[in-house]
Amino acid sequence: xxxxxQNSEALNIQEGKTATxxxxxxxxxxxxxxxxxxxxxxxxxxxxxxxxxxxxKRKERLKVTFDTTLKQSLFHITASQPAxxxxxxxxxxxxxxxxxxxxxxxxxxxxxxx
Amino acid sequence: xxxxxxxxxxxVTEKGKDVExxxxxxxxxxxxxWYRQRLGQGLEFLIYFQxxxxxxxxxxxxxxxxxxxxxESVSTLTIQRTQQEDSAVYLCASSSSSYNExxxxxxxxxxxx
Numbered sequence: 001x002x003x004x005x006q007n008s009e010a011l012n013i014q015e016g017k018t019a020t021x022x023x024x025x026x027x028x029x030x031x032x033x034x035x036x037x038x039x040x041x042x043x044x045x046x047x048x049x050x051x052x053x054x055x056x057k058r059k060e061r062l063k064v065t066f067d068t069t070l071k072q073s074l075f076h077i078t079a080s081q082p083a084x085x086x087x088x089x090x091x092x093x094x095x096x097x098x099x100x101x102x103x104x105x106x107x108x109x110x111x112x113x114x
Numbered sequence: 115x116x117x118x119x120x121x122x123x124x125x126v127t128e129k130g131k132d133v134e135x136x137x138x139x140x141x142x143x144x145x146x147x148w149y150r151q152r153l154g155q156g157l158e159f160l161i162y163f164q165x166x167x168x169x170x171x172x173x174x175x176x177x178x179x180x181x182x183x184x185x186e187s188v189s190t191l192t193i194q195r196t197q198q199e200d201s202a203v204y205l206c207a208s209s210s211s212s213y214n215e216x217x218x219x220x221x222x223x224x225x226x227x
Contacts, residue, residue, distance in 0.1 A: 032213050043118075043205050043218030044157070089157070093213035099162060099170040100212045102147070106156030 002027040004105040006090060012111045019077040021108045023090035026071065028103075030092035033066050033073050038087045038107065047088075048075075080112045116140070118219035120206050126225045127196055135191045135222045139208030146183055147216065148191050149205045150175075157205065163189065164212055196226045 003026040013019050023033070031052050036044035050057040050066045050073070057064045063076040077084050089107040093100060119138045127133050139146050148160040159173035163183040174180070178196075183189040193200055203223050207216040 034215060036216075043207070043221055044216075045218070046215040049215060091216075097170060097172045099164070099172075101145075101162050101164070101170065102209070102213060102216060103159070104149075104157045 002094065002096065002103075004028070004090065004092065004103060006088075006105040006108045008106065008108070010109040010111055012113060013080055015081060015112055015114050017080055019080045019084065019110055019112070021075040021088050021090075021110065023073040023075070023105055024071060025092060028071075028092055028094045029068075030094060032093045033064075034091045034102070035062075035064055035073075035075050036089045036091060036104075038089060044089055044104075077110075080110075082112045082114055085110055085112050118206060118208050118217050120204075120219035120222050122222060123220065124223045124225075126227065128227050129198060130195055132192065132194045133196055133224065135193075135204050135224070137189045137191070137206030137208075137219060139187070139189070139206070140217055142186070143208035143210050143217070144186055145209040145212050145214075145216075146189050147207045147209075148181055148189070149207070150202045151205060151221075152202045160191070160204075193224075196224075198226050200224060201226045 005024045035047045038044040065074045087107040087109045091104045094103045144165045146163040149157040161181045162170040178194045181191045203221040205221045207218045209216045
């Protein structure tokens with residue numbers, strides 16, 4: 001069956017460290033993979049998009065990798081800050097039920113402690 | 115420019131009543147998604163509209179749920195005979211294509227008493 005898996009356990013790290021979140025997928029062949037941030041009581045906000053022919057993408061303190069062989073994306077936040085505390089969702093374009101659409105993982109909650 | 119808007123922001127209703135939720139997508143966005151998010155849970159896909167194609171209704175949990183979209187503009191999600199388990203935040207998102215970034219609205223918090 002098709003699955004997108006993100007660590008359901010919250011990730012707790014100390015301020016200044018690098019946070020690494022994982023997104024694994026099964027039985028999908030996405031051309032794109034996206035990462036979003038969601039704060040409590042708000043809708044998700046787009047952060048980064050990476051294409052299947054890109055190994056790595058960076059934006060300020062954020063870095064995303066995309067390994068189509070491992071079927072995995074890693075999302076890194078360097079020099080983390082308490083303001084980075086949020087839930088992070090990965091999403092990929094998928095052919096599902098005859099429709100090509102964006103499918104979201106359940107998200108991983110990140111807590112950065114001072 | 116204006117983002118995705120949703121109304122109402124909050125809706126409290128009694129069990130058994132019908133409710134209608136509205137989404138105004140970003141102008142020109144052909145793709146529109148509805149999601150449900152229960153407290154502390156992930157996004158649950160409900161329905162997807164892409165241009166003038168037939169919508170993907172595969173995520174609708176029961177026949178009490180329906181949605182319409184007029185062309186590439188406003189969409190309404192209707193829940194008939196609401197149940198307490200329908201209580202959740204309903205999020206709408208639009209996108210310029212099926213795989214581009216999605217822009218989410220603020221959501222409608224539905225409480226069924």
